[in-house]
Amino acid sequence: MKFSQEIKIGNKLINRDNPTFIIAEAGVNHNGDIKLAKKLIDIAVESNVDAVKFQTFSTERLILRDTEKPEYQKKNTESSENQYEMLKKLELDKEDHKILIDYCNKKGIIFLSTPYDEESADLLEGLGIKAYKIASTDTTNLLLLDYLAKKDKPVILSTGMSYLSEVEKAVDIFKKNNMGELILLHCISNYPLEFEKANLQAIKTLEDRFDLLVGYSDHTAGIGVAPYSIALGAKVIEKHFTIDKNLPGPDHKASLSPIELKSCVELIRKIEKAMGTGIKSPLLEEKQVKLLLQKSLVAKVSINKGESIKRDMLTAKRPCGGISPLYLEEIVEKKAKMDIKKNSIIKYEMLEDE
Missing domain, CATH: 3.20.20.70 (Aldolase class I)
Incomplete structure (x- = not known):
């Protein structure tokens, strides 16, 4: 029983x-x-x-x-x-x-x-x-x-x-x-x-x-x-x-x-x-902090339009708002749709679709 x-x-x-x-x-x-x-x-x-x-x-x-x-x-x-x-x-x-x-x-x-x-x-x-x-x-x-x-x-x-x-x-x-x-x-x-x-x-x-x-x-x-x-x-x-x-x-x-x-x-x-509930997810209060303290992928060097992005061209810096470093592998080998200046936050609209 x-x-x-x-x-x-x-x-x-x-x-x-x-x-x-x-x-x-x-x-x-x-x-x-x-x-x-x-x-x-x-x-x-x-x-x-x-x-x-x-x-x-x-x-x-x-x-x-x-x-x-x-x-x-x-x-x-x-x-x-x-x-x-x-x-x-x-x-x-x-x-x-x-x-x-x-x-x-x-x-x-x-x-x-x-x-x-x-x-x-x-x-x-x-x-x-x-x-x-x-x-x-x-x-x-x-x-x-x-x-x-x-x-x-x-x-x-x-x-x-x-x-x-x-x-x-x-x-x-x-x-x-x-x-x-x-x-x-x-x-x-x-x-x-x-x-x-x-x-x-x-x-x-x-x-x-x-x-x-x-x-x-x-x-x-x-x-x-x-x-x-x-x-x-x-x-x-x-x-x-x-x-x-x-x-x-x-x-x-x-x-x-x-x-x-x-x-x-x-x-x-x-x-x-x-x-609490045991559910692991950010609180509403954390989401604002997340934007400022978590990081985005950033151009480590200048990247020319049409150039394939390599891992060593990228770094991670605050703030959040661009592509998360979580998705690094998805970004590597994609081509730049435009010139990307050094220290620019990488966003999906900067990259060509495959």
């Missing part, structure tokens, strides 16, 4: 011609506070992103109680608590989800969330989620991928921490379920990520290998490299943001500030405009 090259999420159409679909990743930066979550939605709306995304999970279903934190979480959260204890404080219940979805609808922005288990996916399905965003932590979780592939909703799948062979197995799950609305996001799961490790070329690798829409989930600091992924063909961009980088929590320090989020969106839109 072939994957769709045009996927609709809410009122947004994602394809290779439309503007990039930008997801502002609130994640767990609400710190378990519904009021803070609403403020994050307001920031996303003001930044003109297309969607704001949260995370839907039950700590009990997600993680074993004694699971250690990765290093970046240890640096940014209480050192005495384990990963289970940290995440338990960051859950959103069903009523929280309803409040946030209603608020997003009121504000005119698409609500998305990442489910981390089947029951969480069912919760989102019951609330009318428009698409599923799957975290890199579940790229290899074929149980969850198979479950979501049967939901018949668009899926955006991050691929951090994965080998291409593992991504292939994930993609095969969607093929087996005849589910063609899949978007892959290149991602490096390190927080924050050094620029030189972003490996943006992997966007093209994924696109060429799977022939589907591809995007980029960026964890570089600040505005980072996300806007430059546009030139590699990213059609979805995801970026973490927060109301305050100094708040306690695992992701705040690696997230964009409100000002940075707005600037990131503005830069993405500028780069999109700069990408």
